[in-house]
Amino acid sequence: NAGVTQTPKFQVLKTGQSMTLQCAQDMNHEYMSWYRQDPGMGLRLIHYSVGAGITDQGEVPNGYNVSRSTTEDFPLRLLSAAPSQTSVYFCASSQLLTGSEAFFGQGTRLTVV
Amino acid sequence: AQKITQTQPGMFVQEKEAVTLDCTYDTSDPSYGLFWYKQPSSGEMIFLIYQGSYDQQNATEGRYSLNFQKARKSANLVISASQLGDSAMYFCAMREGLSGTSYGKLTFGQGTILTVHP
DSSP: OOOEEEEOSEEEEOTTOOEEEEEEESSOOSEEEEEEEETTTEEEEEEEEEETTEEEEOSOOTTEEEOOSSSSBOOEEESSOOGGGOEEEEEEEEOSSTTOOOEEOOOEEEEEO | OOSEEOOOSEEEEETTSOEEEOOEEOOOOSSEEEEEEEEOTTOOOEEEEEEETTOSSOOEETTEEEEEETTTTEEEEEEOSOOGGGOEEEEEEEEEOTTSTTTTOEEEOOOEEEEEEO
């Protein structure tokens, strides 16, 4: 019962470095998404995908790239890390139905120094 | 415009009392779903309850119920008989339907921190 696997759990980056947060699900879900969680801001949608080869921007997409080459994987790339990207990141997946709950990864705590 | 609004940054309740956490939403899509999630201090997201826009009755799951007022676009979470373990952050979320421009996107409110006092 893997569900949504998100790695790494913790990461420290220097300003300007790039990295990829990995997200994989084994439930054959069409919908996958990335959120960032900041104090007082709740969960804000970065990017989402409704199927392989289809991605779209969420509320706060700047500085992040995504791709969806398979149903299972939805990596999030930070192109040039900035201190403003210090946050907790969550990946989530669900079926593409209005009543489908989202299943979340464990989160990644990212610090950019 | 905010799709999901939670106006209570923090709430306090006495153990064994009931508490209502507010959530209002904004959508022009006739088909949508509303969710509540709990996030304890450990950080994981726990699904609590779901309400569909066409559901005639309010959803209930154990001590959780959803007070769905469609005309007012509100979906408040009611927790009965609060327990110390209910202390957590609570998020309201909405998934819009496939017919709208949001195409199934799931958006969250800012959250409400609930503290249960003994």
